[in-house]
Amino acid sequence: MRLAGTGRGLALLAALIIAPAVQAMPDFQQVKAGWRSSDVALMDRNGQPLQRMRVDARVRRLDWVTLTDISPAMRQALVMSEDRRFYQHSGVDWSAVAAASWGYLWNQRTRGASTLTMQLVGLLDDDLRRGAQRRSLVQKVGQGVSSQWLERRWSKAQILEAYLNLVSFRGEIVGLDALAASMFDKSPSGLNAHESAIAVALIRAPNASPDRVAQRACGILRDMGRVGTKAQDCARIDAETRFALARHGNDYLRGEQLAPHFARKLLARSPQAAGSTVRTTLDGDLQRFATRVLRRQLADLRQRNVEDGALLVLDNASGDILAWVGSSGDLSRAGAVDGVTALRQAGSTLKPFLYQIALEGRWLTAASLLNDSPLDLRTSSGLYAPQNYEKDFKGPVSVRTALASSLNTPAVRTIEMVTPNRLRQRLYDLGLSSLSESGDYYGYSLALGSADVRLLELVNAYRTLATGGLGSPLRWQVRDPRPAPARQLDARSSFIISDILSDRTARARTFGLESALATRFWSAVKTGTSKDMRDNWAVGYSRRYTVGVWVGNASGAPMWDVSGMHGAAPVWLALMNRLHDGVPSRPPAPPAGVERRQVRFERNVEVAHREYFLPGTARDMIYAADDDRRSRTRGIGNPVDGAIYALDPDIPPQNQRVVFRASGIARPQWWLDGRLLGSGATLAWFPMPGRHVLQLRDRQQVIEQVRFEVRGAFLKAGTVRKGT
Known part of the structure; x- marks a missing residue:
């Protein structure tokens, strides 16, 4: 020797x-x-695993694996291939x-x-x-x-354990845990003899071709006594090798991944070193429940062309983010898009802030009557004629009913008083950063939520209402200090708005007494549906929590007959019930200075009740309707002279009509461009592009004549409806 x-x-x-x-x-x-x-490991508020996010792009490592958690087949294959006398x-x-x-x-x-x-x-x-x-x-x-x-x-065990955790296998993969996850979708304890042989074969030749890896793996299996000596005995290992190597490069994350969108946003805000652990404010059990509820609701809506959704749950007092579900996952073709931070059209969810400004300015009270009737507003681009979701009008309604029942024309009448600039500034000050243009840019349609907003910012704005006007930044990590809340909204008007949004009776004109907005405990909620049913929302709060839900399509495609009541609201209700299982939510007490008086309404347009008022605005009186001037005169109520109508190519032709309205005439006749069109107090006309002359006649006498224009000559078929 x-x-x-x-x-x-x-x-x-x-x-x-x-x-x-x-x-x-x-x-x-x-x-x-x-x-x-x-990776960075994100834990929930209770220290339970929540999500992992890779932050080191140079290598792919998962966790350190103890030898007892490595399969015996893997240990045998390694020793048989690399060091048969290891134990001697x-x-x-x-x-x-x-x-x-x-x-x-x-x-x-x-x-x-x-x-x-x-x-x-x-x-x-x-x-x-x-x-x-x-x-x-x-x-x-x-x-x-x-x-x-x-x-x-x-010890020998320590040498084997360290080796299997430190050795490189293929490409960027370091350690057995990363290899088992990315190539076999397993933990190291579950590797069988064939998988172990493939893994060990990669140690000597990490970048070898599938043929060479399979040949070497088969040799290892022969040494282990797991396959015979015939050529066909290796056919199976060849196929398994090719499949495993094809999976190489999958950035697999072991364990349940509950909050990928939240994790990406958090790490973008607060970068963390690889291998670190972050304790978040999320509640893992609530996050898991919220994900399940959203996916179940979206699965039920698949036949109505719905595949995406998102939700957010906040703690009112601390601003802690308790649940953040950014998408429906594999139900969506755009699962990576985060619906919590994506810009979507707000619909009617902005109305509470509009009416709050009107209350603060003493232009309106909760008992003031607004006329829910056809409204035509001249704008720089033509005539703006808002309609309600159900295409009907309620007549004189109180501000309480207008807001709770989400009526559109009263909201537009209100923004005429408030002005779009005031509403835009209020929303921007509340954190809706996407509203960067002036109020004139959005115009009167801002009252109906024509602007794009983020669910994250909208829900936090509602949280400010829930806390009586006190706002603060959101908390993402348990270690973050709790910022002192600052006054952002008037406490008294916030209380009145919250009381309206919690009023089941006032909501009944549109939604009925029993709906997905009705909880067993005190809560305030508002739905919204954007133009052509591309987005719908349910945002609301209890004394302790604020919850927001968005349902739609990340692509912007319209849903088929899905409003906020039927899309987002059931998810909101399920979350609220889960949050308040054994947790009470009682109505807030009125702030000092808020008065409550009995009010009655002329012609009993609404039931008499006790109403809340800001200081100096309370009156014991009968509230009368300020009817639209055209509804009390003899002549044409709609259209007005000089009106311009624009055909919408996204709306089916059969759903586009201009409704002619007359008042004060016993037997009105409608003549269009010199031809008799029809008779009756109202007449729905299919709009034909061009300039037109409309006459209202009583027998042969011309009562009134107006001129109007229809623009747009190209329509396309579809099956969508407008909603709010």
Whole structure:
């Protein structure tokens, strides 16, 4: 055994040279403690795993895996392939060294003399790591000496465990946990013999072709006694190898991934180092429930061309984000789009802030009557004629009814008083940062939510109503300080708006007494549906929580006959019931200065009741309707002279009509462009592009004549409806 003796002599010589490096070798606990995943682990508020996000793009590491959590098949395959005498030698396999030296002298290929311990030393010490070139003699000797030093201080189990966590397998993958997850969608404890052989085959040739990997894996299985010696015995391993390698590159995250959109947003706001752990404000159980409820509702709506949704739950007092579901996941073709932060048209969800300004300015009270009747407003682009969702009008209604029942023409009459600029400024001050243009840019349609908003900002604005006008930034992490709330809205008008939004009776004109907006406890809520049913919302709050839900399509495609009541509201109700299971929510007490008086209405347009008023606005009186002037005169109520109508190509032709209205005439006749069109107090006319002259006649006498124009000559078929 002359070669073995020579090797020992070289080792003694190298020991003097590399002794300082050997003394710097870490112990097992240091290596394990220094392991860093390429992910950031997000925990919920109770310390339970919530989400992982990769932040290190250079390598792919998951968790450190203990040897007891690695399958016996994997351990057997590794030892059989890389170091059969692992449990007999003390770091250097001198028999293998002798065989390798003899083969080198006679130019014969041999298995090699590098033990698992020696390979581990190369992983621990960069100076001993094998690069593109072969190791130098000093490196080889140093590796042997260090291996013997390591064997005296580490157990065999620790050497195997560290090796399988530190070794590179293929491409960027480091460690068995990342390999098992990305290639086999398993944990290391579940790897079978075939998968283990494929994994070990990659250690020597990480970037080899599938054929070579499969050939080597089959050889390992033969050594393990798992396959026969015939060529066809390897057919299965060949197919499994190709499938596994095809999965390579999948950025797999182990465990339940509950909040990917929240995690991305949080890490963009507050970058974290790889391997760190973040304690978030989310409630894992609530997040899991919210995801389930949203997916179930969207699955029920699939036949109505609905595939996306999002929701947000906030704690009113702290501003903690308790649940954040950004999409429906695999139900959507755009699952990566975060519906919580995406811009979507607000619909009627902006109306509470409009009416609050009117109350604060003393232009209106909750008992003031507004006329819900056809309204034509001249704008720079033509005539603006808002309609209600059900295409009907209620006549004189109180502000309470107008807001709770989400009537459109009263809201437009209100923004005439308030002005679009005031409403836009109020919304912007509440944090709706997307409203960057002036109020004139949005015009009167801002009252009906024509602007794009983010669910995140809208829900926090509603939270300000819920807290009586006190606002604060949201909290994302438990460690974040709780900022002191600041006064953003008037407390008294906030109370009155909240009382209106909680009024089931006032809501009944549109939604009925029993609906998805009715809870067993005190809550205030508002729905919204945007133009052509592209978005619908339900945003509301209790004394403790604020919840917002959006349902629609990330692509912007319209839904088919789905309003906020039927799309978003059922999810909102389920969340509210879950949050208040055993948790009370009682009506808030009126702030100092708010008065309550009995009110009655002329002609009993509404039931007499006790109403809340801001200081100085309360009156014990009968409220009379300020009827639209045209409804009390003899002539044409609609259209007005000079009106311009624009045909909408997104609305089916059969759904587009101009309704002619007359008042004060016993037997009105309608003549259009010199031809008799029809008779009756109202007449729906299919709009034909061009300039027209409309006459209202009583028998042959012309009562009134108006001129109007219809623009747009191209229509396309579809099946959508407008809603608010």
